[in-house]
Amino acid sequence: MNVLVLNAGSSSQKSCLYNIDTDLPDRPSSPLWEAKVDWPHHQGAAELTVKTASGTVQEALETNSREVVLSRMLTTLWEGKTQVLAQPSDVAVVGHRVVHGGQDYYESIVITPQVKETIARLATFAPLHNPANLEGIVAVERILGTSIPQVAVFDTAFHSQLPLPAAVYPIPYSWFSKGIRRYGFHGISYQYCSQRSAQLLERPLDTLRLIICHLGNGCSLAAIRNGRSIDTTMGFTPLEGLMMGTRSGSIDPGILLYLLREENFSGDELGQMLNRESGLKGVSGVSNDMRQITAAVAANNAQAQLAFDAYIHRLRSAIGGMVATLGGLDALVFTAGVGENSPAVRSAACETLAFLGLELDAAKNQQSPVDQDIATANSAVRVLVVKTEEDWTIAQECWRLVRS
Numbered sequence: 001m002n003v004l005v006l007n008a009g010s011s012s013q014k015s016c017l018y019n020i021d022t023d024l025p026d027r028p029s030s031p032l033w034e035a036k037v038d039w040p041h042h043q044g045a046a047e048l049t050v051k052t053a054s055g056t057v058q059e060a061l062e063t064n065s066r067e068v069v070l071s072r073m074l075t076t077l078w079e080g081k082t083q084v085l086a087q088p089s090d091v092a093v094v095g096h097r098v099v100h101g102g103q104d105y106y107e108s109i110v111i112t113p114q115v116k117e118t119i120a121r122l123a124t125f126a127p128l129h130n131p132a133n134l135e136g137i138v139a140v141e142r143i144l145g146t147s148i149p150q151v152a153v154f155d156t157a158f159h160s161q162l163p164l165p166a167a168v169y170p171i172p173y174s175w176f177s178k179g180i181r182r183y184g185f186h187g188i189s190y191q192y193c194s195q196r197s198a199q200l201l202e203r204p205l206d207t208l209r210l211i212i213c214h215l216g217n218g219c220s221l222a223a224i225r226n227g228r229s230i231d232t233t234m235g236f237t238p239l240e241g242l243m244m245g246t247r248s249g250s251i252d253p254g255i256l257l258y259l260l261r262e263e264n265f266s267g268d269e270l271g272q273m274l275n276r277e278s279g280l281k282g283v284s285g286v287s288n289d290m291r292q293i294t295a296a297v298a299a300n301n302a303q304a305q306l307a308f309d310a311y312i313h314r315l316r317s318a319i320g321g322m323v324a325t326l327g328g329l330d331a332l333v334f335t336a337g338v339g340e341n342s343p344a345v346r347s348a349a350c351e352t353l354a355f356l357g358l359e360l361d362a363a364k365n366q367q368s369p370v371d372q373d374i375a376t377a378n379s380a381v382r383v384l385v386v387k388t389e390e391d392w393t394i395a396q397e398c399w400r401l402v403r404s
């Protein structure tokens with residue numbers, strides 16, 4: 001079964017095609033075709049990169065229209081050097097990562113006109129992402145036709161059973177019923193990583209207490225007990241919680257009141273500062289990219305050192321909070337760009353957890369581990385590095401829904 005997955009961001013669009021072996025749907029496979037579109041900062045142009053077994057093709061597109069770009073991107077599935085399908089109708093189902101499912105969607109769903117309306121309504125909660133997700137859905141309908149089923153897989157769904165004390169904000173309760181509550185994000189990644197961790201540990205998921213650290217450009221933690229998310233650091237939006245690449249994470253709301261009252265900030269200016277100019281980038285003045293931060297630290301850049309230390313300080317204190325929520329810990333799991341690739345972040349995060357009996361194997365931590373346990377044999381807590389497979393998880397959800 002050919003499953004096309006679309007993962008739309010505010011300034012990029014990723015897509016891949018899996019051929020799922022219907023006898024072995026649980027086994028992650030490599031995509032047959034992978035495409036990425038970047039919209040660089042100047043207007044009116046996009047860069048398309050398509051990768052298949054026969055090589056990589058790059059193309060500059062002189063347009064800003066998501067539909068035109070998607071149309072070109074999808075055409076490379078059945079035309080030219082990157083062709084992997086005979087015709088468009090060889091796509092059996094299309095899965096979309098949709099960031100916000102609000103209180104409406106607690107699991108993946110086949111897209112109908114009503115689902116599209118709801119995703120559009122929820123755009124007020126996720127203004128950078130839900131509109132891009134919807135544009136992708138509409139564009140696929142126009143390009144592939146309406147007879148191919150499309151599925152929405154929500155980033156919030158995995159946290160839908162968050163206990164109420166973790167979900168409520170301590171503001172007047174009437175706001176809760178209006179949707180001002182903690183939702184949590186990165187759920188597709190948590191779903192995959194929790195299942196993969198149980199496989200690696202050779203234990204049933206419903207016996208485990210896990211803390212998963214999804215550390216990429218966006219960063220969050222989830223505390224998972226018996227396979228369910230019982231706490232997470234992101235909340236109403238993906239801005240809450242840990243310090244991230246360009247996002248601040250949690251800050252004193254009094255700062256926002258001060259900037260609104262005393263410095264005449266508008267809502268949009270606050271949004272720009274907190275989403276795009278803060279985090280590692282804002283504190284270091286160097287970059288949002290952990291590779292450049294660690295390089296600047298090695299070159300004795302004091303501000304980069306401060307940014308790294310603040311990132312680790314917040315990560316450690318959030319892990320500590322999750323340990324208390326779980327009442328103990330079986331495994332600490334690192335995933336996403338930083339979690340999978342930065343030995344420095346992993347070792348700094350683990351350093352102060354020795355009191356739990358957690359002991360990192362320094363050599364294993366350095367050896368680019370993928371889907372491995374990097375704790376010592378004697379460690380009382382396992383430490384895993386798991387390569388997250390969000391697109392694969394979306395493809396599996398499509399397979400599950402189409403089959404049923």
Ligand code: AMP
Nearest residue numbers: 216217218289290291336337338341342
């Ligand atoms: P993601 O959002 O999961 O794609 O993660 C992207 C981020 O991962 C980048 O902005 C980098 O900060 C980080 N990253 C990727 N490769 C490395 C690496 N080798 N070392 C440290 N950080 C990395």
